[in-house]
Every structure is written in C-alpha cells, then in structure tokens.
Amino acid sequence: MRGKKCYQIIHGMNRPIETCPLIKATETLSNVTVELYEPGVNKYFMTSVTPMLDEEGHIKSYVHSLVDITEAKDKEKELIKSRNAFFNMLNDLDYSYVELKGLYNSLIHSFANAIDAKSPWTKGHSERVTNYAVAIAKEMGFNDKDIETLRIAALLHDIGKIGTYDVILDKPDRLSSEEIELVKMHPVKGAEILRPIMQLQDILPIIRHHHERIDGKGYPDGLKGEEIPFLARVITIADSFDSMTSDRPYRPAPGIEYALSELKESSGIQFDPGAVEAFLMVLEKIK
Ligand SMILES: [Fe+2]
Structure with a gap:
C-alpha cells in the first residue's frame, strides 16, 4: 500500500x-x-x-x-419500502372511498328521481325541497354533518309515495277521506322502506316526521314543538313552500306571495318559527 x-x-x-x-x-x-x-x-x-x-x-x-452500517441501512430501506407500500394502500383506499361515495350519491339522486317520476306533477320536487332545506340549514349555521343528513333526508323525504297508488297522487279532484288516510301513510312507509339500510338510520325519524306540525295537529304521530326532530321541521317548511309554488292536479300554484304570507301566518302553529325566519332571510337574499 x-x-x-x-x-x-x-x-x-x-x-x-x-x-x-x-x-x-x-x-x-x-x-x-x-x-x-x-x-x-x-x-x-x-x-x-x-x-x-x-x-x-x-x-x-x-x-x-x-x-x-450495512445491516442498519438495509433495515432502513425495508422500512421505507413498507412505508411507501402503506401510503400506496392508503391512496387506494382513499380512491375506493371516493368511488363508493360517488356511487352512494348517484343512487340517492336516482331514488329521488324515481320518487318524483311517480307523477308529472312532482317532477323536480325532491331536488327543490333539498335546495330550500339546505339553504335554511346554512342560514341557521348548521354543522356540515347535519347539513349532509338533511340533504339525504330531503332528497328521500317522499320515498314512501313509491308505495302509494299513482291514481291517488294524480287525482284531479279532492281526495276522499280514505284516500287522504292512504296518502298520510307515506312518511311511515318511507321510514320502513329505508330501515334496512344501516347508513341511513339517522334520517328515519326525519322521514317519519316530515308532516308533523308545531301545534301537534300533524301526522303520523301528532308530535308537538320540540318533540319533532329539528331537521324534520326544516323539511316541512321547504316541502310546503315548494307545494305552494307548484301546480297540482287539483289546483294551480297559489304562488310565492301566498306562500310567504302562509309561512308567516303559520309560524309557531304549523312551522318552526326559527326555521321560518331563516327561510324568509334566504328568500330575501335571492329576490
Ligand atoms: Fe311528504
């Protein structure tokens, strides 16, 4: 050397x-x-x-x-390899989650379209009710989780009508008392239709109670005030507003001015006053 x-x-x-x-x-x-x-x-x-x-x-x-330090370096390389494999796996999972979430959303929207397609009179009803309900929730400062629950519940609120005869839904005359009773079953039927779906358990009470009234004169259980799930109270307002501003087989649309005065007059009687106030603010903004 x-x-x-x-x-x-x-x-x-x-x-x-x-x-x-x-x-x-x-x-x-x-x-x-x-x-x-x-x-x-x-x-x-x-x-x-x-x-x-x-x-x-x-x-x-x-x-x-x-x-x-060869042995230590080899171990380090192995660790880096497993770490990269782990991150790749997380990326794959993330991708699958996004795909599943997309599928879930598409299915919910398809359901909503199927409900509205039952009758030409209710085309777009579920989507409009959802837009109004979400706007009320945002105005009231709901958190993201509640808004998401409300969105799904609003899209599916009338799913129970799938089990109601079209002839009744499209009837141009006033309904008989038996027919009214049949239509009134749709919130209960809706909750029953969705009951087997584990991911939708949160929305079952909202679906069941979307036709209750603050004064206890609603259906199916006649719940009063705060007994009614809050998100159901929001949907009631959105639903009624859309009905009052849409034509029905038995009547033309009463119109937006009528709907606004109805909301105000029935605030605290049929509708939750806080949610009515929020909705009026929303409508004022988009005027
Ligand atoms: Fe309904």
Missing part, C-alpha cells in the same frame, strides 16, 4: 471522492463524519476522520474509523 493514496486503497478510485472526509478534516482541522457506500465491497460505512494536531496546530496524523 506504500505510496498509494487512501482513495486508491479504500475506494479503488484515481482521485478523491467529492465527499472525502479526510480532505474536509484537513481543511477544517476538526472531526468529520460521513456516511459512505463502498461499491467494491457493497457495504455502507459510517466514516469518521479526526485530525491530531501538534503544539503549533499542524496536523500530525489522523484517526480514521469505519463502522459497517
């Missing part, structure tokens, strides 16, 4: 490597530690060079040490 440079002996190269700790230690006169890969032996080393100085501060010699 005599007469040979250390980079020739250790690294098998003809010139010093860029990160040579010996050169750096010579310049800085202090210890330098670097991690090096030696392709000749296919190993990683933690290399440390400390210059030993004489009394005048000149370099007398060097203490050069190499610690084989």
Whole structure:
C-alpha cells in the first residue's frame, strides 16, 4: 500500500471522492463524519476522520474509523419500502372511498328521481325541497354533518309515495277521506322502506316526521314543538313552500306571495318559527 493514496486503497478510485472526509478534516482541522457506500465491497460505512494536531496546530496524523452500517441501512430501506407500500394502500383506499361515495350519491339522486317520476306533477320536487332545506340549514349555521343528513333526508323525504297508488297522487279532484288516510301513510312507509339500510338510520325519524306540525295537529304521530326532530321541521317548511309554488292536479300554484304570507301566518302553529325566519332571510337574499 506504500505510496498509494487512501482513495486508491479504500475506494479503488484515481482521485478523491467529492465527499472525502479526510480532505474536509484537513481543511477544517476538526472531526468529520460521513456516511459512505463502498461499491467494491457493497457495504455502507459510517466514516469518521479526526485530525491530531501538534503544539503549533499542524496536523500530525489522523484517526480514521469505519463502522459497517450495512445491516442498519438495509433495515432502513425495508422500512421505507413498507412505508411507501402503506401510503400506496392508503391512496387506494382513499380512491375506493371516493368511488363508493360517488356511487352512494348517484343512487340517492336516482331514488329521488324515481320518487318524483311517480307523477308529472312532482317532477323536480325532491331536488327543490333539498335546495330550500339546505339553504335554511346554512342560514341557521348548521354543522356540515347535519347539513349532509338533511340533504339525504330531503332528497328521500317522499320515498314512501313509491308505495302509494299513482291514481291517488294524480287525482284531479279532492281526495276522499280514505284516500287522504292512504296518502298520510307515506312518511311511515318511507321510514320502513329505508330501515334496512344501516347508513341511513339517522334520517328515519326525519322521514317519519316530515308532516308533523308545531301545534301537534300533524301526522303520523301528532308530535308537538320540540318533540319533532329539528331537521324534520326544516323539511316541512321547504316541502310546503315548494307545494305552494307548484301546480297540482287539483289546483294551480297559489304562488310565492301566498306562500310567504302562509309561512308567516303559520309560524309557531304549523312551522318552526326559527326555521321560518331563516327561510324568509334566504328568500330575501335571492329576490
Ligand atoms: Fe311528504
């Protein structure tokens, strides 16, 4: 080895490597530690060079040490590999979740369209009720989770009408008392239709009670005031407003002015006063 440079002996190269700790230690006169890969032996080393100085501060010699860290580096590589695999898996899961969420939303909208398609008179009713209900909820500062629950409940609020005869829904004359009783079953039927779906349990009481009134004269259970789930009270207002501003087989639409005065007059009797107030503010803004 005599007469040979250390980079020739250790690294098998003809010139010093860029990160040579010996050169750096010579310049800085202090210890330098670097991690090096030696392709000749296919190993990683933690290399440390400390210059030993004489009394005048000149370099007398060097203490050069190499610690084989190949095993630790291999473990680190394995860890990085598993971490990347884990992140890839999370990305895949995220993608599947987005796909499922999309499918879920499309199904809910298809359901809503199927409900409205029962009768030409109710085309677009569920979507409009949803837009009004969500606007009320936003005006009242509901949190995102409640708004999402309300959105699904509003889209599906009349799903029980799927089990009601079209001849009754489309009847141009006033309904008989038996027919009225049949139509009044739709909130109960709706909740029953959705009961097997685990993810929709939160909306069952909203569907069941969307025709209750604050004064207890609604159906199916005659609940009063705060006994009625709050989100159901919001849907009642959105639903009534859309009915009053849409034509029906037995009457033309009473119109927006009539609907507004009805909402105000029946606030605290049929409708929740806070939700009415919020809805009037919403309508004022979009005027
Ligand atoms: Fe309804």
